Amino acid sequence: MSEPESFSLVGLEVVDGVAIISLQNPPVNALHPDVLNGLFKTLERCNADPDVAAFVITGSSDIFSAGMDINLLRQPGLDVASGRPAAVANLRLQLEEAAKPSVAAVTGSCLGGGLELALACTARVAAHDARLGLPEVRLGLCPGLGGTQRLPRLVGLQPALRLILSGAAIGAAEAATLGLVDEVAVAGGALVASASRLARELAAAPDHPLRGRGSLLERDDRLPPPAEAEELFAAARDKTARQWVNLRSTLLCLDAVQYGVAHGGRAGEDKEGECFGSALALxxxxxxxxxxxxxxxxxxxxxxxxxxxxxxxxxxxxxxxxxxxxxxxxxxxxxxxxxxxxx
The missing domain is CATH 1.20.1270 (Substrate Binding Domain Of Dnak; Chain:A; Domain 2)
Structure with missing residues (x-):
């Protein structure tokens, strides 16, 4: 076992070929740009290290990540959306499309950008007390790190719309039923141990079913046929028309999801960026x-x-x-x- 290393707001420890990368930005491990930069630099280093076969990403203090650092949203003159393209690209290159498998060890809050980070991993193991969700719409926003594209391709369109448009968080058991997480474990050391075991299994078996799923952005096996998808979107828009809370941001979320279903996940990510920027101006x-x-x-x-x-x-x-x-x-x-x- 190596000694733990700290890269500012991100910790690294390599154990038996698995890089355990921890977000260390208390109290809720908010994804400040400095945290993301530290994470991506750590991932880049581990991807190039022949002694690292797989990654586990987790959070300190029994919290995975509560999402974007919303304090940034009230800093005058700061263009929050400007850093999005680089973050989205790094999630793809350093995690989703990396040659080495990754497992998110989710405990406590896994919300917003935290869940979007977990979605970019090969697999997810959640503690029994974890809460997962995309609550952006409750602040008049829409997800901005690929959540509108990856979630429907992982759990199916209808459950994804319910989660994205309501902003509700769900527990680990329901997340496992939906396919959002692959295993449920006990919180604490057992969680990281379970995630590390799964990471080693994935590294040792390139044909493992979880690795065979490939990039979520390229998948469509969980998406319904076009006619059924149109019916679901029509029903969601009809329901949205009868509400008044967060109406515009809900429509922007729908726009991003629907565009991605029609044109593919990569194009959908670009559309999501447009919708995120539009929501910021509301x-x-x-x-x-x-x-x-x-x-x-x-x-x-x-x-x-x-x-x-x-x-x-x-x-x-x-x-x-x-x-x-x-x-x-x-x-x-x-x-x-x-x-x-x-x-």
Whole structure:
């Protein structure tokens, strides 16, 4: 066993030919650009190391990753979307299309970009207490690291639409039933041990069924026939037309998924990038983001300041509600309903 190595926010330890790579950005291992850069450099090094046969990616402090560092979204002048193309390309090159297999050892929260990172791995082993989901729509966004393309190809279109459009998280047992994870293990050391065992099995057997699945972006065996897919999309748009919460971001998510199903995963990734950028510019997204941070500040406050912050949080939530209603009204949903298919 080698001594653990630390590359800033990413840890590395090679055990019996398996590189155990851990995200180390407490408290929730948010995917700050520095974390992603450290991860990709570590993967590049391990891909070139003949003593490494496979990877296990996990998170420190019993959390895989809660996703993108949303503090970046409120930094003035920062173009969050500008770093997306490089991150998406590295996920493909260093993980999904790498010659060496990879296993995500998922514990605690595996949300948003964290789940998208896990989806780029060859396989996923989840702790029994893990929670997995793509909650971006709840902040008026859509997934931005390939989630709209890989998830439907892994679990099927209908379950993927349910998860993406609701933003809900599911437990490990349901994730295993859907095929989102390949094994469920006990949290802690047993999880990494199970993931390492599977990684060695994959490295030793190039014809292993899990390796034979290939790149998720290239798969279509879990996608329904075109006519059935169109029916599912029509039903999803019809349901969306009857809601007013996060209406525009939900439609952008649908656009990305539908384009990828029609034109392939690679083209769908590009469309997802367009939709992600469009969502960042939405008034409703900015209002929801302000409400989120105001609520978080109120929860952390103590003493007299707590009352003032709770009042600010209430006003921020009311402003977000107004922004969502205005968005709904502008899209023509009042009284007559929204002609979604024409958007």
């Amino acid at each position: 008034d409703s997204h900015r209002a929801l983001l302000r409400a989120f941070f105001a609520h978080r500040a109120a929860l952390k406050a103590r003493g007299p300041r707590r009352v003032r912050l709770w009042v600010q949080s209430l006003w921020a939530r009311l402003a977000a509600l107004l922004a969502l209603l205005l968005e709904w009204w502008r899209l023509g949903a009042r009284n007559t309903g929204l002609r979604v298919k024409e958007l």
